[in-house]
Amino acid sequence: MGNNNLTTVTYFILMGFTGYPTLQILLLLVFLNFYLVTILGNVGMIILIQLDAQLHTPMYFFLSQLSLLDACYTSVITPQILATLATGKMVITYGQCAAQFFFFTICAGTECFLLAVMAYDRYVAVSNPLLYTVAVNPRICWRLVLGAYVCGMSGAILRTTCTFTLSFCDNNQIDFFFCDLPPLLKLACSDTINSEVIIVFFSNFVILANALVIVISYLLIIKALLRVKTSGGRAKSFSTCASHLTAVALFFGTLIFMYMHSGSDTSLEEDKVVSVFYTVVIPMLNPLIYSLRNKEVKAAFKRVAGRLQVFQSM
Template identity: 50%
Template structure:
């Protein structure tokens, strides 16, 4: 229960992001490490966007979704990284109340949308293998656009609910967030009112999104696996597996970290654990995704070679 005496304190107008509690001499190396990670995120995801946009052979539903995935990775890491980098060099580490709410809204929007988009990408692979001759009809350009818009709508609804409930809490005196960005568990911890309802809503919404999207992914890949195992040709099986393996890797990394952060109550009471997990899904995963899709995908590698060859031929 929150201390009722806190009701007499002045309302909070800004928060202090405590970030990573390390000695001052470690702050600069951490800043350089996070800066390097963010630069790789920007370079990798922009490269994916450019390659998919430039190469006409990649103008297919699968790469349309992958282009949106790169965009989302770029967006939600950008919502977090610049402010985090600033806190390493700043003594105050302040973020305004409205700035905190804005940061959280867009973070929840983009990361929620990515969860739904990963489910859409699994459904896309399911459709390609289930009905290869009807695939272009089932996954027409209009259908793909609608699926992406639907993912954004679901992510936006989740973000509005989470932001509305979280920032309807009262923060009376304590304004130090034991985190490197504005997130629900850290905000709940410093609220001066009862947060039981907020914790339940966080758990239910996170569990609902994870369960529904994971169900789509598991059903899709169960069918894909059963279909692939029936392919007599080893070459055919390997080609199908290579197409899906990148997506399975990305899904495992994303859902593994998000589940431990939001779908189990222990994370709320363990800020140090939360920070480590948060680094993975806010920075490490957006950095790895383009590498996974480029290194494990022959079509993307061939597209990069064609673009580089084209540039060399112009010189």
């Protein structure tokens, strides 16, 4: 079986949360509410940014792209979780599993690069406020976002190819709630060493490279803030970075735990908890972080709500 280079499995059975049968209904309701809040929050953020002219800046353009990614990649995963919880087990074809893995990896990888782009954007805004709109003009914004998507797609092609060229034989039960890398590697019946080395090396490089860009950007931001004479000016400048720092800490913290630790050090149950956090919880928290901690977003919401009230009264 170890020398078999052909996949005999045509479908997988997602076991989901079968270890908690008494909590199935409760988990279903919890994840359903999380998903609704995530979609409403992220789509609402995109609409708000589009409707309010004062939010038509590079910072909020990148934020709208982040909201789009969060809405997309949680939609790739959460409906699968809901179906698995509703039925106890979920059958998914080999092709559907590969497609889910591919699209989820595109969204997660692109978000990793986009957060680095947003850190660079904050650095330019703080260090060169007078030249900000020139240095980060719409053309450059689109190029940076396109670059993030290209890098995310390239990583997804590599990871999907390395994962689904492995052989999957008799055992087709995935002890997980979606087609993620750790359970698929443990399920493969062929030698996974080469694929794991390539995937781990590439994943670590992407995470560390983007983390390095973010760290350098914020070190330069701190250096620029130290030149601001008034404490009020420093506080105002750094307040625009606080939400981004929170989102970075949540996203990269879970990625580092999930993909930069040794697979033998943790169980699939621990991986499930971490995966739930970055596939369901973080996409829900991001629009809340950027709205509750942002005076400009609150003001824009009041302006748009006021215009809607005037329109309804006409």
